[in-house]
Amino acid sequence: MAKLRDLPLTDLYIGSDHIEYRDKPGAHAPRLVVPEEYRADIEAVRAKCNELFRDHRRYEFALPYDGVLYRVGVMDDVTFEPIFVLNRTPDELPPFDALGLPQYIERLLADPSARGLVVFAGDQRQGKTTSATVSLVYRMVEVGTDALALQDPIECNIGGMHGNYRLYLQPVDGVTGYAKASQRAMRFGMTTILYGEIRRGDHGGRSNAAPALDLAEAGCFILATTHGSTIVDTLTRLVEMTSESMTDANAARAALSKALAAVVWQELERFSRPDGSQGIRVHTQVLDVTDPQDADAIRATIKSGNFSQLPTLIQSQANRKLWSSNVL
Structure with missing residues (x-):
């Protein structure tokens, strides 16, 4: 057999x-x-x-x-x-370099003082969970910290030692279980957390978006995934899901504007190599909300709900960062 x-x-x-x-x-x-x-x-x-x-x-x-x-x-x-x-689930994780993330996101992941919510977004089956998981392990090793993974269900068998530090896997009981799991994470003293997928509630329940923002505002470094066809669509969905646990959309936008550190939107392109084998390219678009040059403008735009301005801010930031990364 x-x-x-x-x-x-x-x-x-x-x-x-x-x-x-x-x-x-x-x-x-x-x-x-x-x-x-x-x-x-x-x-x-x-x-x-x-x-x-x-x-x-x-x-x-x-x-x-x-x-x-x-x-x-x-x-x-x-x-x-x-x-x-x-x-x-993959038998082993790809190396961090294979993610194709820009250097400024690499620096953010390796910054011991960094806090906030980093969201990996995209359509279905675009490698979001893999990117978030590899980024978590990279931060553990670079910063030197234990970490906690909250997932419903567990998607990657990654618990155990990574370098000299331990990753704890915590199964979560449905979307509504994230609130209690987040409270326990704080009591455990964990500040680097893989949050799993931010999504709408089960059976009419609330989304798990608000607890993720609470953890980020409390000083934790949170890595999460969610669906979104663009960065703007991702932010729109995050506001909608956060609103389920708050008084209105204004409160949700204010919370997101304070808690968000970055959005990494990604898409996989499959191609054939000359030898006939199959390869995958990762294309990313990033909104960095920690860059002092435009962080205030981005946060103000998110808080106001004037999302029509975001594409211009995203492109302007991308052009500036591309130019600065190419300066010798």
Whole structure:
């Protein structure tokens, strides 16, 4: 019997009438039929997923199986049979240099005095979680600090020692569980935190955006991910989600303007090399809210809600930083 761990996949789909997988990331990657020799092991995975779903009724959970960690999402088909969508977490993280982040973000991550919220944004399947996780480990080693990762569910099996410092993994019970988890993080004395995904609440509950801003305003360095088609769209969504826990959008914009340190919007471009192998380029656009030259203007713009001015500020900052980075 062939082992699932040996099948090169990024996603696995287990339905009542199909078992398919993708061997490349991205929604446009073709689905492939699983070879017959893997079916027995996949049926064991199906049984484990059914057991966890039946016992806990959670539509997202982490599944460690045969030395590999999978993030599992559950859909109900028209016959009310569960369809399990498994995303395989990478066996190892890429090096920090592979992220393609600009030097000023690298300096921010390595600054022991830095505080605030750094958001990695983009569309689905654009490497946001990988970038945030690698950046967390980079900060741990460069600054010299323990760290805490809050995730629902756990997406990367990265707990343990990194250099001389330890990363603690803390599973969170749904989106609404982030508020309590954030309070515990403060009691633990953790100031470098991977917050997971900032998203809307479950089943009519509140978003987890406000607790992330609270941690950042309290002096913590927070790394998080969220969806957004542009930097401006990301900020708009963050205001909307934060508003769920505040009196109005004005209060949400004020909180975001104080807590935000940077937004790193990224997109992956897949290409073919001359030898036929596949490669990935990371394209980033950054809003740095810690740069003293324009931080006040950016924060004032966010607070006022005049987001139509942000593209000009973003481009102006990008042009200035590109010029300064090329000065010899």
